[in-house]
Amino acid sequence: MTSTTLRAVTHRLTTTPVQQLPQIASFLATSLSDCGELLSAPLNQKSGKSESDNAVQVHKLKTRLSSLLQDRTFEGRWTAVVLVKATVEAGQWEVLRGCEPLVRNLISILAKPDPASTKKMCIITLTRIFHLTYQYPTLVREITTPSMPGFITSALNLVSVKPSSEPTRKLKPNTPFLGTVLHAFVELIARHPTIFRPFSAQLHSLLQAIIASKKSASIPEPVVDLAEQVFIALHNCAPKNTSGEEWRNASRLVLSSIHRTSDYVFRAVVEQWESVDVNLRHATTPQNYSQEVGDDGPDPLGLAGWHGIHSGVDRLITLLRLLSGFLSNPTASTVTIPVGHILDLTSRLTSVIAPSDGGNAQNNLQIGREERDSLWAELPRIHTACMELLLDLINALETSMIPVAQTILEQTLWVFRAEKFSKDIRSSTYDVIRALFSLIGPSMTKQNVSSLTDVFRSCCSDILPPAGDQAPAEASSDSKGKSKGNQATVNADSFLNTGSKQNRQIKQSASFPGLKRAASELLPATLTLLPIEYLSPSVRAEIDRTIILTADKNAMFASVLNPVPAMKGRGVGSSIMPFLARSYASEMEVEGLIRPRMPVLMNVPNMNGYVNMEEEEEEEEEEEVAQPTHHSTSGSTGFLKPSAPVVLNNPVRETDSVKEQTQTLPLNKRTYAEETNTNVSTISPITKKDDVQTKKARFEKDTPIAPSQPSLERASPASFTGTAAIPVEQSSAAVSPAPVPFQAASQPTPSASHAVAEEEEESGDEMPTLNMDSDTDDSDEEDVTMDD
Numbered sequence: 001m002t003s004t005t006l007r008a009v010t011h012r013l014t015t016t017p018v019q020q021l022p023q024i025a026s027f028l029a030t031s032l033s034d035c036g037e038l039l040s041a042p043l044n045q046k047s048g049k050s051e052s053d054n055a056v057q058v059h060k061l062k063t064r065l066s067s068l069l070q071d072r073t074f075e076g077r078w079t080a081v082v083l084v085k086a087t088v089e090a091g092q093w094e095v096l097r098g099c100e101p102l103v104r105n106l107i108s109i110l111a112k113p114d115p116a117s118t119k120k121m122c123i124i125t126l127t128r129i130f131h132l133t134y135q136y137p138t139l140v141r142e143i144t145t146p147s148m149p150g151f152i153t154s155a156l157n158l159v160s161v162k163p164s165s166e167p168t169r170k171l172k173p174n175t176p177f178l179g180t181v182l183h184a185f186v187e188l189i190a191r192h193p194t195i196f197r198p199f200s201a202q203l204h205s206l207l208q209a210i211i212a213s214k215k216s217a218s219i220p221e222p223v224v225d226l227a228e229q230v231f232i233a234l235h236n237c238a239p240k241n242t243s244g245e246e247w248r249n250a251s252r253l254v255l256s257s258i259h260r261t262s263d264y265v266f267r268a269v270v271e272q273w274e275s276v277d278v279n280l281r282h283a284t285t286p287q288n289y290s291q292e293v294g295d296d297g298p299d300p301l302g303l304a305g306w307h308g309i310h311s312g313v314d315r316l317i318t319l320l321r322l323l324s325g326f327l328s329n330p331t332a333s334t335v336t337i338p339v340g341h342i343l344d345l346t347s348r349l350t351s352v353i354a355p356s357d358g359g360n361a362q363n364n365l366q367i368g369r370e371e372r373d374s375l376w377a378e379l380p381r382i383h384t385a386c387m388e389l390l391l392d393l394i395n396a397l398e399t400s401m402i403p404v405a406q407t408i409l410e411q412t413l414w415v416f417r418a419e420k421f422s423k424d425i426r427s428s429t430y431d432v433i434r435a436l437f438s439l440i441g442p443s444m445t446k447q448n449v450s451s452l453t454d455v456f457r458s459c460c461s462d463i464l465p466p467a468g469d470q471a472p473a474e475a476s477s478d479s480k481g482k483s484k485g486n487q488a489t490v491n492a493d494s495f496l497n498t499g500s501k502q503n504r505q506i507k508q509s510a511s512f513p514g515l516k517r518a519a520s521e522l523l524p525a526t527l528t529l530l531p532i533e534y535l536s537p538s539v540r541a542e543i544d545r546t547i548i549l550t551a552d553k554n555a556m557f558a559s560v561l562n563p564v565p566a567m568k569g570r571g572v573g574s575s576i577m578p579f580l581a582r583s584y585a586s587e588m589e590v591e592g593l594i595r596p597r598m599p600v601l602m603n604v605p606n607m608n609g610y611v612n613m614e615e616e617e618e619e620e621e622e623e624e625v626a627q628p629t630h631h632s633t634s635g636s637t638g639f640l641k642p643s644a645p646v647v648l649n650n651p652v653r654e655t656d657s658v659k660e661q662t663q664t665l666p667l668n669k670r671t672y673a674e675e676t677n678t679n680v681s682t683i684s685p686i687t688k689k690d691d692v693q694t695k696k697a698r699f700e701k702d703t704p705i706a707p708s709q710p711s712l713e714r715a716s717p718a719s720f721t722g723t724a725a726i727p728v729e730q731s732s733a734a735v736s737p738a739p740v741p742f743q744a745a746s747q748p749t750p751s752a753s754h755a756v757a758e759e760e761e762e763s764g765d766e767m768p769t770l771n772m773d774s775d776t777d778d779s780d781e782e783d784v785t786m787d788d
Helices: 002-015 019-032 053-068 076-089 100-109 116-135 139-157 179-188 193-212 221-237 244-263 278-282 309-328 339-349 369-419 423-440 446-451 454-464 470-480 499-509 513-529 536-550 553-561 576-581 588-594 613-632 651-663 672-687 750-763
Strands: none
Touching: 002 019, 002 053, 019 076, 053 076, 053 100, 076 100, 100 116, 116 139, 116 179, 139 179, 139 193, 179 193, 179 221, 193 309, 221 244, 221 309, 244 309, 244 339, 244 499, 244 613, 309 369, 309 553, 309 588, 339 369, 339 651, 369 454, 369 513, 423 454, 423 513, 454 513, 454 536, 513 536, 536 553, 553 576, 553 588, 576 588
């Protein structure tokens, strides 16, 4: 299908008259974008049956585009520029590696008297080609490096004039290519700084003229913003390993220019600010108070002079935005941000505020009232730009701004209390405070939170729709019972058309989307990041009321997840979860919050809930083996069980019988060492008595042996695996140890013998006592006693 589309495009491009090509240019460009798979296929994959025809069509397309770029008509060249861009984007490397003739033809069009639209498309197409070749070093070496100097020169000639004897350029007035050229430079300087290095001086002179010019119809504000971005990006063109130093010097020049401009703009008041920089503290700018405020000479940044308080404020705002651009734009190397100098500057700018009603400001008596009133009217613009500078500083350094976050908060609140009538001030204040909450919100004290009460109330009022004309209606209703002399003035038109009032409210709230956005983002941050217990009940109630009326989902979630904590002297706070469930009943987040589907937690040995299947099977087998043995031993002990007759002369059968008896005993998972230690610790209270005289039982030859026990004399020591000897009960022992479960042992131990004796006493049967000790004791021989 792609081959058919390419064939159709080539056919229409060849057969259609050149004057009619602009009408179908958009259709042809769209069709070429669909042929990307065919245009980007390597040549070695086009040797099949039908690939040769496709290769012929691609060659025809390239040939036709080259001929149209050199066409004599404007329509042909314009169509060729549009289709070249579409072909390059669709073909990628396969088309780029052979586009050097196309690039030369595109650069030549910039010097021809073509329409502005054709030249703008040429600049855009060349910028796109240079972007696509950046990832291929071979193409950069073959196409970009040789062609870009000519492109820069041609682009600068479109917007400026260069005298032959000077390295600077003069801006052409009312040029339509300025925005397009600056946008192309912004995209290319960061990737090819060495190519732009020879043009750095020319660009500086051109950018200084743009930044210093007023924001008029000839140079709109977006063009000035692009010029500022190019000016900031020029530090990348510095020699190797000096870009960071160049950035620092440029930012210092901007700071010096701002202070110089402030000296003229703030001359109507006596400033109480004192700089931390010694050079600025002693620097004084001579001024002529009899003339209009203005700066005649170039400032430290090289910008031209200005005159008038309005022009001075425009220059000050432009420089503040330029300084914000230094903080927000990325850099190629590590730079040192002058945080102290920036905070010193903001401290100076925010210290000058309009006097409140009845307040006395320290005015300069040498300046007239008109200039002073103009300064008061321009202060909100200056302070808004100052707040934006602080916001960019916080976003750039993030957690590194924690040590100075309290200072920024104080400056912001100082401006807000004086100029909260301005919507721009309120919007910028909300953004700065929200950024500060993410840094110091959880650690704020109760005093700091209380100082923000006015901000929270203003935020709630900005989110809610305006009250409208309800006050006059209420006044008229209340004045019915009063005298006519006390009636207030009522707008009679408000009673006639109520629908127009609602439309006016909607338009008023929609005309400031930035203010409503900033206020809506501040409330969730307040409930999430601040200590909730420090918010007064009235403020929290007003915030919840505003959230309910506006039905803001994020704010509702923040209120539900951060309820009012139980505190002494306060009642239990109410939750707005019913309003959240009613407003967003179909949301998955609400469903998970109200009815969470958590898995059932089972009693498992591990905390993670997983069980080793092999260990579980082994435990089940052990329980099956141990369960019948436990029932059999409950009726009688191991000694009283009937056992098979033992032949003393056959040690093998004796061992087998002992093993059989051992297998019927209950299983115990403890080790032999643990069992021995337990038995010894159990019997130790009896053996420690000094006044008890123990008797060692001696075994006599004529002692009768129980039928169930083998003879120890006739059995060899190697074949003996029987039970331990049972010691004689100590008559003087008053404490009886706890019964110890019987365990078969390979060798007799005193603890095991004592445990078996205790079991035999409990059974009430008489059993002979066997002593395994030798007969070499010095004491007299004593008979073995039998205790009942």
